[in-house]
Amino acid sequence: MADFGALSSLGLGSNVLNYDVIEKLRQADEARMLAPIDRRLESVEGKKSELTTITTLTSTLKSTVLDLADGVIFAKRSVQVSGETVSAEVKDGVAPQDLAITVNTLAKRDIWQSRGFTDEASAVVDRDTTMTLSLNGIDYSLDVSAGTTLSQLRDMLNEKGAGNFQASILNVGGSTPYTLVLKSTETGADQAISVTYDDGDTNTGDDDFLSLSHVQTATDADFTYNGIEITRASNTVEDLVPGLTLHLLKEDATATTNISIKQDIEGIADTVAEFIDAYNAWYSEMTNATKYDPETHTAGIFQGDNTINSLKYEVARALNAVTEDGKGLASFGMDITKDGIVTFDRTAFVEALKNDPESVEKTLVGSDASPGVFKTINQTLATATDSDHGSLALLDTQLSDRMTRLEKERERTLAYLDARYNTMAQRFAAYDEMIASFNASFQSLQQMIDAQVAAAKK
Template sequence: MAISTLGSGIDIPSLVSQLVAAERAPVENRIARGETAAKTQLSAIGALKGAFSGLKTALDKLRKEDGTNARITNVPEKAGFTATAATSAAVGEYDIEVVSLATAHKLTSAGKPAETKIGTGKLIIEAGDEKIEVEIKEGRNTMADIRSAINAAAAGKGVSASLVNADDGQHLVLTANDTGTEGKLRITTTGGDGGLSALVYDPGVQTSMTETVKAADAKVVVDGMERTSSSNNITDLLPGVTLTLKEAKPDETFTLKVSTDDAALKTTLQSFISAYNTAIGLTKSVTAYNAETKTSSALTGDSMVRGLQAQLRTMASENVVALKDLGVKINTDGTLTLNTADMTKALAEDPGALSRLFGGEEGYGAKLEDMLGSVLEDNGLFDSRSDSLNARLKTYNTQYEDLDRRMESLKTRYTAQFTAMEQMVTQLQGSSGFLAQQLGSL
């Protein structure tokens, strides 16, 4: 709005703007301070939630069996077997001899020219618990046709068929999918023109096919005790240990060692300690007060954060002896430090120490898990505080809008008042000029 300044000479728009700004500043600054504080606190709460989530993730790994009971195996080179150990495996040493390997039954037919029609009817193949019936029809009964028909009917179970083109003709080769005597093959026929008898293998009755690999079970000796197995992967010989037989080494004994995987446990425990120290450190930094600079942190004096810090420190203090026995020291500032040499010694003397401390339903790990779960759950402490701060930020937006409306109204009022004043001054100046003329004429 352009207003003449010929009367009083006052720049009314500029004056009104300055007066409105002076009225606005203290209120706007108060709102801005509140908004900044809320945003700072919201950021601090988000950082705390991230730190406590990281601590829970690290704790979850320790709470699992593979976090506290990790096992490692040691097998000499060229032992004829490999081994892996689950967390349930007992620590110890075992003398193992691989006497023989399990083999898959294999049969081979006589050689025939590739285009030869073998016969028609039904092949019945028994492989362990599998019974496969294969229909062989006229016009689709060469060795290649029969091979394809068997594989289609078996669908990967029991037996697989292949062809070998040798000097004496084409051979059909049938191989049991499972090793050991349990997968042994038996082949009979029914119906048709009788030509499929060339593929029969029924010991004691008729055997047209040649047994090229005998079905045999594996044999292994552990600490002088013999065990046979239809598979070269044995999972139930030593609880928690899987033996994979690679080569027969009769009359040769090799020592399998199952021990605590110290490296894995150190990594898992150190990850927990790092996450714990991050959480403790953050609770201190966001509530700190600098007496020299008289500067507060985002959550200085916040009872919720100080309460969380106190809970962490109290639970650790209650288990100070168990932690110390594992090489974990509680420092004066509440953080933790791991002495790996002491941990290795402790686990060698007591492999279950770490599991007892962090596993179970009543120990340190369980209590810390409950505490972290309650603050991190939906609508827990962190979510509730964040919701409260976000609601406060919305009120500041409303306050800004109300302030804008009040200042616009004030501007209108000031403009009207100064405009009226300007009009009055202009009138007075006109009257003064008229009187001056009249006096001059006298």
């Protein structure tokens, strides 16, 4: 109710024109003018809330159908390895095939070990010497000064090697336990290291002051692939079959590891199951929002709405589509009940993929010219969920605009009622004052009459 300010004594003069009268009149006007607007606002707010739920479920449905629609899921691959000499990784899209691998020799690094020294601070050379390491056609020369310690030489080698070879100190025990270990960083025959020395003295010769001995010789991996002999510099082989990575683990010329690359049928089935769960949740929500019960005469909040009904119809129609050869979802373990819910027979679907994967993909994916079930659904949902021009976004804009108009209409109506009843209060106050004046005059006259009557009786 409006604030009538100083009119706090309203009704005192007349005992009739008071706030209760104004309040009852205003309540009647609000019921007639504001209540219909509030009901429309409540309806729009309810639709916006339900539309948010529908939009979220539609986006979820679209995300689950995307991989199915573009056929990516059908390129998923699994790899099975039988044996211990090789492990394997496979990327999606690799052609299904079987491989037999026998590892004769693993690729190895070149490893050298020096003689023993008392400690890491032991001097390794007593005169200035140039030490040259050759690896893969590149020479690495170090100027080793007289008195250079074992640890200093290790650091010099690692700096010069720049990651192509590595030096470390190993404690092997005994009276001279500290030994320098020099090894190539990579494997392969071309990683063999050779070491030469030049102390500048042609009379003494160029002594190997480290007394290096070969611990392991750099070799290429040697293995057979389906009976064909293959060599590689690394034990990780990525160029044999595009998309397949082999890891050679153990030498055993008598053992064959079998590798089978197959379509990831179980992964595809999982994705289809996720779609069906998302679809059933979406369809149930859409049905509740658009239904009408003739017995109870109750309707869903979007009953009769063309946007929601059309989207529901288009997706349901795509699910029921069949190809020219009469195949549809039911051909691959997916049935639609009379209530529109999709059931999923996983076993039947897996068997269909094993027996005729091309037919499954043709029916469910199809092509741009002849889209299958999932491609059609994806196209329909993409149109509906477009953030700028999608049907759901446009409906949300319409509801927001309608709510804005109703809120402004309510503000105008409320302002009108405030002004009206403020004016009415002012008028009631004026009338009340007039009545109070009349009452006072009447009482004065009544007193005069009563006095005259009393005097006459005497």
